[in-house]
Every structure is written in structure tokens, then in C-alpha cells.
Amino acid sequence: xxxxxxxxxxxxxxxxxxxxxxxxxxxxxxxxxxxxxxxxxxxxxxxxxxxxxxxxxxxxxxxxxxxxxxxxxxxxxxxxxxxxxxxxxxxxxxxxxxxxxxxxxxxxxxxxxxxxxxxxxxxxxxxxxxxxxxxxxxxxxxxxxxxxxxxxxxxxxxxxxxxxxxxxxxxxxxxxxxxxxxxxxxxxxxxxxxxxxxxxxxxxxxxxxxxxxxxxxxxxxxxxxxxxxxxxxxxxxxxxxxxxxxxxxxxxxxxxxxxxxxxxxxxxxxxxxxxxxxxxxxxxxxxxxxxxxxxxxxxxxxxxxxxxxxxxxxxxxxxxxxxxxxxxxxxxxxxxxxxxxxxxxxxxxxxxxxxxxxxxxxxxxxxxxxxxxxxxxxxxxxxxxxxxxxxxxxxxxxxxxxxxxxx
Numbered sequence: 001x002x003x004x005x006x007x008x009x010x011x012x013x014x015x016x017x018x019x020x021x022x023x024x025x026x027x028x029x030x031x032x033x034x035x036x037x038x039x040x041x042x043x044x045x046x047x048x049x050x051x052x053x054x055x056x057x058x059x060x061x062x063x064x065x066x067x068x069x070x071x072x073x074x075x076x077x078x079x080x081x082x083x084x085x086x087x088x089x090x091x092x093x094x095x096x097x098x099x100x101x102x103x104x105x106x107x108x109x110x111x112x113x114x115x116x117x118x119x120x121x122x123x124x125x126x127x128x129x130x131x132x133x134x135x136x137x138x139x140x141x142x143x144x145x146x147x148x149x150x151x152x153x154x155x156x157x158x159x160x161x162x163x164x165x166x167x168x169x170x171x172x173x174x175x176x177x178x179x180x181x182x183x184x185x186x187x188x189x190x191x192x193x194x195x196x197x198x199x200x201x202x203x204x205x206x207x208x209x210x211x212x213x214x215x216x217x218x219x220x221x222x223x224x225x226x227x228x229x230x231x232x233x234x235x236x237x238x239x240x241x242x243x244x245x246x247x248x249x250x251x252x253x254x255x256x257x258x259x260x261x262x263x264x265x266x267x268x269x270x271x272x273x274x275x276x277x278x279x280x281x282x283x284x285x286x287x288x289x290x291x292x293x294x295x296x297x298x299x300x301x302x303x304x305x306x307x308x309x310x311x312x313x314x315x316x317x318x319x320x321x322x323x324x325x326x327x328x329x330x331x332x333x334x335x336x337x338x339x340x341x342x343x344x345x346x347x348x349x350x351x352x353x354x355x356x357x358x359x360x361x362x363x364x365x366x367x368x369x370x371x372x373x374x375x376x377x378x379x380x381x382x383x384x385x386x387x388x389x390x391x392x393x394x395x396x397x398x399x400x401x402x403x404x405x406x407x
Contacts, residue, residue, distance in 0.1 A: 022062040024073035040065065040101040042074040053092075060094045061101070070101050086152055091222060103155060108147040112159040118167050121157065126181055127214060128155040132164055133174025138194050142201060143176055146208050153226075154212045176204070178211040183266075185211060206231065210274075215266055216259045219276040221283060228302045232274040233329060235262075238296040241279035254295035254315060261319050272330060274302075282355070289338060289351045297322070299329055305340040 026041070042058055044051035062072035086104055090096045109131070112118060121128055131143045135158055147156035164170060168177065168184050176187040187207050193200050210230040219227060219236055227234055237258040239251035247255070255277050262275040269275075278284050284292050287300060287307055295315060299308040310317060310325050317325075328334035338344055360367075 022066060022072070023059060024071060026073045026075045037069050037071065038105045039071045039073055040097075041072075044074055044076060046076065057092060057094050057097070061097045064094065064098045065101060068102070068105075070105050072101075088152070089222060090152075091220060100152065103151060108151045109144060109156045109158050112157050112163055115163055115166075118159070118163055121155075122167075122179065122182070125155050125179070127178065127212060128157060129176065129178050129208065129212075130156070130164070131158045131174070131176055132161055132168075132170045137174065138197060138200060139174050139176065139189055142197075142204050145201070146204055149205075150208055150212060178208075180211065181215055185270075213274060213276075215262050215270070215275060217276045219278045219283075220280065224283070227274060227276070228300075228305075230274050231303050232272060233326070234300040234302055235273050235275045235326065236284070236298040236300065237275075237277040238281065238284040238292060238294060238298055239277065239279055240281045240294045245279070247279070250315065251295045257319060258297070258322065261322055265323070269326070273326065282359075285355060286348070286352055287338070289344075289348050297325075299326070305338060306336045307338045308334050308336065311335075 040061070042051075042054070058072070058074065065072055088097065088100055090100060112121070112130075129147070131140060134140070143156070143158075150156070161170060161172075170177065170186070176189065177184050178187075187204065189200070189204075193203060206229070209226065210232065213223075213227065213230070217223070219234070235258065237255045239247045239255055241247055258275065258277070262269055262273070278298075281292065281294060284296065284298055288298060288309065292298070297310055297314045297317070301307065308325075308329050310321075312321065325334065338348075360371075
């Protein structure tokens with residue numbers, strides 16, 4: 001299992017009835033079951049620490065889905081292959097897992113036929129994508145393809161103009177839109193783009209991946225690579241969460257200030273900047289290759305992997321100062337750090353190794369000394385033996401030569 005919990009949504013049918021339970025314990029023969037609905041299955045190993053930590057969360061997931069048609073189960077095995085499966089790569093949070101299971105149990109594109117259904121979608125989904133118009137043609141075909149690709153991450157719906165005429169202002173022709181936190185954005189599909197399938201595919205893919213994030217999401221190791229695909233500047237408010245997901249009041253004020261900027265200026269900033277916040281100081285330090293203080297402001301260039309940091313103390317920055325800093329970045333006059341060159345990669349590797357070693361030492365110095373001390377001790381003995389053997393051999397040769405000359 002490579003010490004990493006793998007949670008797959010297995011879609012199959014069962015040949016015999018299985019009654020719903022909170023968490024069903026299945027054997028490795030469960031894949032033979034067919035004909036009775038959908039399953040959300042956790043594959044685990046008893047020795048895996050990640051699996052043990054997620055156990056109580058998995059129980060809450062099962063409780064939340066108990067009255068649905070989705071069965072929640074677990075299997076003690078290393079790998080099982082099925083004809084239809086999706087691997088869950090999101091956050092290990094109950095709500096995220098439940099939403100994922102419910103979403104994957106539905107068709108990739110769901111039809112909306114009632115006018116009041118759109119209002120329900122707005123209330124229940126902070127972000128969703130929609131297709132308006134006739135369900136045919138290249139735009140519709142491409143929408144189906146990308147709905148299937150991004151179904152693990154967000155929702156997709158299809159509807160007529162009559163459904164949304166009082167909610168949106170769609171064009172007369174077919175169109176794709178995203179509804180994001182009480183605001184809608186339409187995909188710019190001009191006639192020339194519709195005639196080129198490859199260009200339409202690439203453009204729509206980038207647009208959906210960029211728009212599926214909220215205006216101020218939490219940035220973690222599981223989604224930062226997807227954010228890098230947006231090709232925007234990623235503005236990160238760096239704070240440090242404790243084990244209870246709490247931050248100090250100073251950090252909260254700074255985080256709220258950065259969020260307020262995108263909320264108020266999203267019309268002008270949305271196309272160029274993706275805002276978010278990060279609760280892991282280790283991840284932020286890995287990007288900056290520097291021991292940051294919190295709160296801090298970090299702007300990451302998703303196309304070049306360079307990053308920017310303000311010269312001023314972030315705590316003392318005002319919204320106006322942050323906007324001025326972002327303008328400098330957009331105009332490419334702000335100081336640039338990092339990148340993706342070979343020297344930077346080597347330095348980042350050394351920095352992460354040093355940071356990891358320091359973290360291990362702070363957590364358990366005795367274990368760290370044993371893990372690194374014993375191999376280094378053996379290596380030192382081997383080197384000493386090799387060097388001493390060469391010296392002794394050299395001395396013996398010199399003595400032998402001296403005796404020969406004396407004779």
C-alpha cells in the first residue's frame with residue numbers, strides 16, 4: 001500500500017442483497033459482487049498510520065451516507081482491480097469525502113428541468129458548471145468530455161434557456177458558464193474556436209481547471225499542483241494552524257484582509273490572480289526556501305515557479321499596499337525569487353532535507369540520532385579501515401625498499 005491510504009470509489013453491482021451498515025468490512029472477494037448499487041470503499045493496511053488516523057473520519061462518512069444508496073465499506077488488502085473505479089485524491093475531511101461520494105454516484109452531467117431547481121443549486125453548491133442551450137454540436141460534446149474528467153472535483157449540469165433566463169443573462173446560442181459564490185462567468189467560445197476541436201479542448205480544459213476553485217480556497221499539498229495549472233499568479237496568505245485548525249487573532253485579521261481584497265476587487269483581479277490561504281508553514285517554507293514568519297504574503301507565479309514576497313512587514317500592510325504590490329508583480333517590476341533552474345532545484349532539495357532533519361530532531365532526537373547516527377558511524381568505520389589499510393601498506397612497502405637498499 002506504500003504507506004499511503006488509497007480510497008477508491010468502486011462502481012459495481014451485487015448479485016445478492018447487502019443491507020446498509022455504517023462501515024461494512026469486506027473481504028478481497030467483494031469485487032465479485034454485482035448488481036446492487038454503488039460503493040465507497042477504503043483500502044487499508046492495519047500497520048498503516050495514515051489508515052488508523054482516518055478511521056474515525058471514515059466512520060463519520062459512513063454515518064452521513066447511511067440513508068443514501070451509497071454503501072461505505074473497507075477492505076484490508078493491498079490492491080484490488082475493478083472495471084470502473086475512481087481514486088479519491090482530495091482532502092481527508094468528512095464533508096469533502098461525502099460530497100465526492102455523492103457526486104460520483106450521479107451522472108457526470110445532470111439535467112435540470114425545473115425552473116426552481118436552479119435556485120436550489122445555488123444554495124447547495126458554492127461552485128458548479130452549467131451548459132445552456134441545445135445539447136448537440138462541438139461545444140456540447142466537449143462539455144461532456146470535460147465533465148467526465150472533472151467530475152471528481154466539481155458539479156456539471158445541463159439546462160435550457162428558460163431555466164436560467166431569470167437568473168443569468170446567457171447568450172442566445174449554446175454556452176458554458178460557471179456559477180461561483182453568487183457570481184457567474186461565461187466561457188468565451190467564439191465561432192473560430194468551435195471549428196478547431198483541439199484548440200477548443202485545450203482552452204476549455206484550462207478554463208474549467210481555473211474556474212473550479214473558489215475565490216479564496218485553502219491551499220494544501222493535494223491541490224497546489226492543480227492551482228499551478230491555472231496559469232495565474234497565486235496570492236497566498238500564509239498562517240500557521242495548530243492541531244485543532246486554530247490560528248492566532250493577528251493571523252486571522254491578516255487572512256481576512258487578504259480575502260477582503262479579492263472579494264471587493266474580483267472583477268479586476270479574477271482573471272490574473274488566484275487568491276487563497278495556506279495553513280501549513282512547512283509547505284510555504286518549501287516554496288519560499290526560507291523560514292517564513294507568520295502571517296506572511298507569498299505570491300507564486302504558476303507559469304515560471306518564481307515567487308514574490310513584499311519587502312514590508314506583511315502585518316503592517318494595508319489593502320492599498322497589497323494592491324500596489326500586486327500591480328508591481330503584474331508589471332514585472334517586483335523582486336523575483338526561486339524559479340525552476342537546476343541550481344534552485346538543488347538548493348530546494350538541500351533546504352527541504354535540512355528542514356525535515358530539524359523537524360525530526362525536534363520531534364524525537366533519540367530516534368533521529370539512531371536513524372542517521374548508526375549508518376554514518378558504520379560509514380566512518382569503513383572509510384577509516386580503507387584509509388588505514390592504505391597507509392599500512394605504504395609503510396610496509398617503504399620498509400621493504402629500505403632493507404633492499406641496505407643489502
